[in-house]
Amino acid sequence: MAQARKARPISPHLQIWRWGPAMLVSILHRVTGNGLAFAGLGLLLWWIGALASGPESYETFLNYTWTGEGGGLQAATAFLGKVVLVGLTWAFFQHAASGIRHLILDIGAGYELESNSRWSVVTIAFSVIATIALWAFLLLR
Amino acid sequence: MGNGTSLGRVRGLGSSHQGTHHWLTSRLTAVGNLVLITFLIVSLALLPDYAYATVRGWVARPLPSIALILIMINTFTHARMGVQVMLEDYVHEEGTKIAAWLLVNIVPFVGAAFGILSVLRIALGGA
Numbered sequence: 001m002a003q004a005r006k007a008r009p010i011s012p013h014l015q016i017w018r019w020g021p022a023m024l025v026s027i028l029h030r031v032t033g034n035g036l037a038f039a040g041l042g043l044l045l046w047w048i049g050a051l052a053s054g055p056e057s058y059e060t061f062l063n064y065t066w067t068g069e070g071g072g073l074q075a076a077t078a079f080l081g082k083v084v085l086v087g088l089t090w091a092f093f094q095h096a097a098s099g100i101r102h103l104i105l106d107i108g109a110g111y112e113l114e115s116n117s118r119w120s121v122v123t124i125a126f127s128v129i130a131t132i133a134l135w136a137f138l139l140l141r
Numbered sequence: 142m143g144n145g146t147s148l149g150r151v152r153g154l155g156s157s158h159q160g161t162h163h164w165l166t167s168r169l170t171a172v173g174n175l176v177l178i179t180f181l182i183v184s185l186a187l188l189p190d191y192a193y194a195t196v197r198g199w200v201a202r203p204l205p206s207i208a209l210i211l212i213m214i215n216t217f218t219h220a221r222m223g224v225q226v227m228l229e230d231y232v233h234e235e236g237t238k239i240a241a242w243l244l245v246n247i248v249p250f251v252g253a254a255f256g257i258l259s260v261l262r263i264a265l266g267g268a
Contacts, residue, residue, distance in 0.1 A: 034227055037220035044216075045256050048209065051197050052259035058193045092178060099171050106168065138186060 021120035028124075029098040032091035040088050089134055094127035163222060170219035177212045197263055206264035213256035221249040 017023060043065070050061035063070045065085065068078030101119055104110050110119055144150075184205060188195055199205055228241040 030223075030227060033220075033223045037224050041216060041220055041252060044212075045252055045259075048200070048256055048259040048263075051193075051200060052262040055193045058196070062191070089182070092182070096175055096178070099175070103168065103171070134182070134186065 021117045021124075025098050025101070025120040025123055028094055029102070032095040032098075035091045036088065036095060039084060040091070043084070043088070086131065086135060090127055090131040093130040094123065097123035097126045163225075167219060167222045170215050170222070173211070173215040174219055177208055177215055180208055181212065200260065200263045201266070203264075206260050209260045210257050213253045213260065217249040217253040217256075221245050 014027075046061060046065075050057040063074045064077045065081035066078055068075040098120075101110070101123055104119075110116055184199065188199060200209060225245045228245065232238050232241045
């Protein structure tokens with residue numbers, strides 16, 4: 001790509017466009033997807049690996065991600081762990097909802113301005129409500 | 142290839158004949174993830190507690206262990222494709238492109254292999 005070295009006029013990026021629901025959901029889809037890919041799958045492997053390795057490993061996993069027992073570092077990471085776990089469940093719900101929206105867009109439906117905006121907002125509303133409902137169920141039962 | 146026009150540089154190379162494979166596979170694995178991760182979240186949420194014996198006992202059962210092995214294959218495939226598209230959009234330097242190419246072609250397979258082995262160790266009752 002020898003030609004691409006010079007500074008070429010580039011298309012307008014994030015700071016130029018007026019924000020709208022579809023743009024926000026598109027960005028969130030990429031952010032949540034990559035968050036799930038790196039943090040989510042990393043945590044999944046830590047969890048299943050610790051579970052396979054025995055009670056002590058599983059205890060260590062829980063200390064670092066949730067309970068914070070056993071020292072200063074665990075207390076700090078356990079707080080972070082709660083933020084990450086709640087964030088990951090929200091990221092899954094958001095990515096799943098906007099993913100379903102993408103599957104519908106793939107068949108050619110939902111491109112009218114008003115319905116496109118409306119369903120974008122619905123994905124955000126769904127992810128927030130589903131996250132609150134899940135953690136309310138987990139923590140209050 | 143020389144530094145010809147954009148058209149000149151690609152003329153004669155032909156189609157790769159795999160234009161839809163990446164797109165279609167990411168959709169198929171997306172539907173798989175909807176089923177598998179929903180199963181995982183609902184199952185974990187319904188566990189009575191998160192003690193070692195409880196969680197390990199759940200993973201060791203046939204349906205959860207099959208689901209978890211499928212999750213290791215399906216999520217890593219889907220994540221690999223999504224991360225690849227993200228890197229294609231943002232990584233433009235030749236050196237970092239090679240590093241990115243190595244990343245998406247090695248790390249997901251290592252991760253999935255580790256995950257599958259862990260599930261098997263639990264399911265087949267090893268230490």
